Amino acid sequence: MKKMERWLRVSELAMRLAALGFAVTASALVGSDRQVRMFFSLEKRAKFTDLKVLVFLVAANGISAGYNLLQLVRCFVGMMKGGVSFGKGFAFVVFSCDQIMAYVTLSAMAAAAQAAVLALLGQPELQWMKICDLYSRFCIQAGEGIACAFIACSVMIIISCISAFNFFRLYGSNKGCKNSHGSW
Amino acid sequence: MKKMERWLRVSELAMRLAALGFAVTASALVGSDRQVRMFFSLEKRAKFTDLKVLVFLVAANGISAGYNLLQLVRCFVGMMKGGVSFGKGFAFVVFSCDQIMAYVTLSAMAAAAQAAVLALLGQPELQWMKICDLYSRFCIQAGEGIACAFIACSVMIIISCISAFNFFRLYGSNKGCKNSHGSW
Numbered sequence: 271m272k273k274m275e276r277w278l279r280v281s282e283l284a285m286r287l288a289a290l291g292f293a294v295t296a297s298a299l300v301g302s303d304r305q306v307r308m309f310f311s312l313e314k315r316a317k318f319t320d321l322k323v324l325v326f327l328v329a330a331n332g333i334s335a336g337y338n339l340l341q342l343v344r345c346f347v348g349m350m351k352g353g354v355s356f357g358k359g360f361a362f363v364v365f366s367c368d369q370i371m372a373y374v375t376l377s378a379m380a381a382a383a384q385a386a387v388l389a390l391l392g393q394p395e396l397q398w399m400k401i402c403d404l405y406s407r408f409c410i411q412a413g414e415g416i417a418c419a420f421i422a423c424s425v426m427i428i429i430s431c432i433s434a435f436n437f438f439r440l441y442g443s444n445k446g447c448k449n450s451h452g453s454w
Numbered sequence: 455m456k457k458m459e460r461w462l463r464v465s466e467l468a469m470r471l472a473a474l475g476f477a478v479t480a481s482a483l484v485g486s487d488r489q490v491r492m493f494f495s496l497e498k499r500a501k502f503t504d505l506k507v508l509v510f511l512v513a514a515n516g517i518s519a520g521y522n523l524l525q526l527v528r529c530f531v532g533m534m535k536g537g538v539s540f541g542k543g544f545a546f547v548v549f550s551c552d553q554i555m556a557y558v559t560l561s562a563m564a565a566a567a568q569a570a571v572l573a574l575l576g577q578p579e580l581q582w583m584k585i586c587d588l589y590s591r592f593c594i595q596a597g598e599g600i601a602c603a604f605i606a607c608s609v610m611i612i613i614s615c616i617s618a619f620n621f622f623r624l625y626g627s628n629k630g631c632k633n634s635h636g637s638w
Contacts, residue, residue: 395504
């Protein structure tokens with residue numbers, strides 16, 4: 271049991287570090303994404319604010335990075351002090367926040383991926399033309415950002431499972447629960 | 455404890471019924487969405503297959519509906535028999551499937567919502583024109599479908615919390631866990 275506790279703590283720490291890193295990278299890549307092209311004497315610009323969903327992606331990953339930084343501090347302080355206790359209330363707050371972060375970052379990533387597919391392939395039936403032939407560098411950088419956001423939200427999903435475990439096991443009593451659950 | 459068990463069972467049953475109903479409605483609304491308009495002698499059609507993300511939405515909600523139907527049968531059989539037992543393995547399968555369903559339906563809904571925003575408002579910077587002025591009936595029906603998909607995936611998220619509770623509490627022992635968890 272002690273071994274498992276230790277493994278869980280190290281896992282959570284590593285996951286939060288990874289989520290922080292990938293969320294920051296995703297925000298930086300997408301948030302700095304812009305390209306200027308000259309068509310004869312006409313200057314054409316593509317920037318990430320042209321697609322509102324990319325602004326949402328930057329914001330969601332920025333918030334997720336800030337949140338994971340706070341959680342990392344909490345984890346470190348907990349490990350240093352060793353005996354800082356928190357009960358169901360705090361476990362519920364961590365569980366809820368992790369769930370919300372996982373769902374928000376996933377939504378932002380899915381919506382951005384949809385816009386990226388439209389930018390890459392276009393939708394001729396609706397007269398939406400692909401733009402990645404014109405702004406290839408812009409599209410590549412946005413794609414890298416979305417890939418990082420995908421990894422960041424996948425890691426957030428694993429973290430939300432860990433915090434669900436940490437919260438819900440407080441309600442269990444091995445014997446009683448198995449019996450009561452088993453009657454389904 | 456028994457009262458809580460009973461409440462949980464009724465909640466899960468009600469939630470799965472609601473998820474089934476809304477997922478079927480979303481699939482039916484989006485899957486039957488098409489509009490034909492005449493511009494002088496030119497016939498123009500809009501159908502849900504024009505946007506691949508709407509096909510993904512129909513498929514995701516169709517699979518979610520089928521899955522919740524199976525789970526409803528499992529719930530009913532469990533309630534009738536009363537003593538059908540399942541352990542950690544089965545609880546893990548239900549937990550995993552519920553999580554996957556919640557994330558897949560949320561992704562599909564977010565991507566479809568992004569496409570809907572583009573269809574409604576357009577993105578003039580990228581020369582993607584809004585199409586809802588031309589195909590208003592098509593857009594309204596798609597919007598209703600996406601709203602149903604939003605409710606269906608919100609309900610799936612609540613269901614995934616219930617099954618997380620049902621699974622992870624099997625690992626808890628009220629006293630031991632609180633102490634071991636408290637050392638964070």
